[in-house]
Amino acid sequence: MPEIETPAPATPGPAEPPQQVEREFTVEALTQRQLVFRRFLRHRGAMSALVVFAVAVLLAFSSIGVGGIPGWWDASYTASGQVVDGGSPTLDAMPSVIDGDGMQVGAHPFGQDDIGRDYFALTMRGTQRSLLIALLVGLTATVIGVVIGSVAGFFRGKIDALLMRGTDIILTIPLLLISAVVGRMNDGGAVSLSLLLGLVVWTSLARLVRGEFLSLREKEFVEAARAMGANSTRIIFRHIVPNCLGTIIVNATLTIASAILLETALSFLGFGVQNPDTSLGKLISEYQTAFQTRPWLFWWPGLFIVLIALTVNFIGDGLRDAFDPKQTRVRA
C-alpha cells in the first residue's frame, strides 16, 4: 500500500476562512510493513532471540568456513588425531577468582571425539548442515503449501475438493512414518533429505492458506483486479498472497523450528542423515551411549539444537504477535 499523505485538516473557527493549518511536521500514515516491523522491534523476547540466533549462525558459518572459504578456527572436523586427556573439553568459563585457572578457550573447547577429531569443529559443521536442512525444508514446504493452498482456495469447487483430499491423504499418514520411509529412500545427503522432507510437511500451511484465500477472494480488490483484466495467476500472486503474508511467514518460521527437531528424531531412529554427511541429530544419536563417561559429546550438539529451535520459535511467536491486528493489550 502506498504511503498516503493526509492533507492537514482545516481548524474550525468562525472568523477564520478554511485554510491549510501550518505545522512544523507532516503527518503520514504508516504502511502495514512498517507497523509490523515496529511491533516486532518492541517484542523483547523475539528481538533477543533474533540476536542470539544471528550470533549462532555467524559462529557456525564463520568458525570453520563454508564451501571452500576458510574460517578462523584452525582445527578441521575431518582430521583425526591424538586424543588428549581422554578428549575432555578445554573450555574454562570460570574467571580466575573462582577457579584459579582463569578463562581460556584452549585447543579443544568442546573436547574431542573417540578418534581425536576436534568436537567444536564437528559441532559447527553439524550446525551448518542442520541449519541448511531446516531452511531448505521450510522453503520447500512453504512454496508447495502456498501454491496448493492458494490454488485450492481461489478456484474452489472440484479443484479444491481434489487438492484437499490429496492433503488429507498425506495428513492421515503419521509424520514420522512417512518421514522415516522417505528418509530411508534418500541417499543420505542433507540436501536430498530436506527436499524429500519438504514434500511431506507442507500440509498445515496449505490448509491455513486455503482458509485465508476462501475469505480474501470475496473482497473488492479481487473484483477490481479482475475488472482491470488481470488473469488468475496474477491475482493470486500479486494481490491475495501479499495479504496472507503474515500467516505464511509465521508458519514458515514454525516449520523451520519443527524441521530441526524432525531431522533430529529421524537421525536418532537411523533414517536421517547418513555418513559421510553429518548433522546435529546424527552427532547426538552416535554418542548417546557415551553419555556416562564423556558427557560433552552429548551435551554440546544438543544444546545447539535446543538453542536454534528455541530462538526460531521465539522469533515466530514475535512475528505472530506483530502481525496480529487484534493485539490490543500491551504491558502496562
Add this chain to the structure above:
Amino acid sequence: MPVFVIRRLVVSVFILLVSSFLIFILVAHSGDPLGDLRTDTSPNRDQKIEHRIEKLHLDQSDPQRYVTWLGGASKCLVPGLGCDLGQSVRDQDVTVLLSQALSATLQLVTAAILLSMVLGVSVGVVSALRQYSGFDYTITFSAFLFFSLPVFWVAVLLKQYLAIEANDWYSDPRIGITATALLSVVSGLFWGALLGGNRRRRWTVRVVAALATGGVLQYLSAVEWFRRPSLGPGLIALLSFGAAVGFAALLAGLHRRNILYACLTTAALGSVIQFPATSWIEDRTWASWLNIGLLALSAVAVAVAVGFAFGGLDRGPAIRACVLTALFSGLFMISDILLRTVPSYSKKVNGRVLATTGAETPDLHGTFWQNQVDQITHLILPTLAIMLISFATYSRYSRATMLDVMNQDYVRTARAKGLTERTVVVRHAFRNALIPLTTLAAVDLGVIVGGAVITETVFARRGMGSLFVTALNQVDPNPVMGFYIVTAVSIVLFNMLADIAYAYLDPRIRLT
C-alpha cells in the same frame, strides 16, 4: 448428522485406500528386502532367499502385492472371517504382533495424555488469568523451551540425572539443607502465583508456603519417611477433607454451604470407609482390578446419593463435587497402599527403584501390589518424557483460547451483573474456552498411538514404535502396513469425533 458420518466414512475409506497404497510402495522400495540374506553364510542360504521371496511375493509386481495385502486386510471388516494382515519376515502373525504392541503403547501413553491434559489446561488457564505476570512469563518460556527440546535428548538426560541419581539417593534418603531451601523457595513462588490476589496476600502465601514446604521436607527427612513411606489414616482423612473443601470452593464457592457440607460428608464417609476398604483391597485373595473397580463404582454411587440428598436446588454441582471428592479420596487410599509396598519392592530390585528400561522387571514374582508398583516405576520416566511436550502444547493452546474468551463481551456482561470472579471464570469463560480445546484433545488422542516411537525406542519398551522401526529396517511391508492401518484409522476416527464434539458443544456450528 447420520449423513455427515456416512459421507465422512466413505471419503475416509477412499483416502485410506490411496494413502495405504502410497505407503506400501514407499516401504517396498525403501531398501533391499533380501539385504541381510545376501551376506548370509549359512548353507541353506538359497532356500531361505527363495522362502522369503515366496512369502513376501517379491516375484510379483507392486500393485499385485498390494492387492494381496488388501484382500487379507479387508477380511478384517467382516466380523466373521479372521483378520489376515500377513506375516512378518520372522513368520509371526502381524495381528498378534499388533495387538501386543498396541496394548503396550496404550498403557504407556494413557497416563501421559491424561496428566498432561489436566495439568496443561489448568496451568494455561491460570496463566491466561494472570496475563503478563511473572508466572505467565515463566510458563510461556517453559512452554517454548519444552517445544524446542528433542525428545530423545531429554529422555537420555532423564535416564541419567533422574533415574540413576535418584536411585543413588534412595539408598540414603535424606534431604539436605540446600535442597530444602531451594524447594521451599520454588514452592512458595508457585503457590503465591497460583493463589494470586494483591501484593500483601501474595507475599503472605509465599512465605507460608515456603515455610510449610521446608518444614515438611525436613520432617520427612529426619523421620526417614522415604524408607518406609505411607500416608496413614490420619493423613488420608486430612487430604480427603482438603479435597472436599477444594472442590466445593472451585465448583460452587464456599458460601454455598449445602454443597460444602455435602463434600465434607463424602470426605468423612471416605475417611471411615478407608479402614475396611484398604484391608479388603490389600488382601491377596481380593486384590484384582475387578474388585478395585467395584469399590470405585460403589464409592461414586454413595457420592451421588450424598450429593443428591444435600443438593436441594443445586443438585448438579453438588453431585459433581461429591463424586470428585469420593474419587480423590479413593485415590489417596490406593496411593497409601502403593507407598507401603515400596520397601518390599525395593528389596526385590536391589534398591534400584526407578527403572530406566523396559516395561516391567523380568522374573519379579511379586504380589499384585508389587507388580503394580513395578509397572508404575517403569512408567514414570517415559511418561515424563512424553508429558513435557504435550504439556507445553496444551498450556499454550488453553492460554490462547482463554485469553480470547476473557476479552469477549459476554464476560464483561457477566461481571457487570455482579457475579463473583470465580463464577465468571469457572462457569462462563472456562466452559467456552474448553470448546476449541476439545478439538485439540480429540486430534491429539488420534495421533498418540503412533506418536510415541522415539520414547519407546529410548526406553526399550516393546510397543507400536519398536514394531514400526524394526519392520522398516528389515524392509518388511506387512507390519508397517499394520502399524499404518491402526494409526490411520485412529486419526480419521478421532478427527471425525472432534468435528462431531465441536458441533455438539458449539450451537453455532452445523455439521455439513
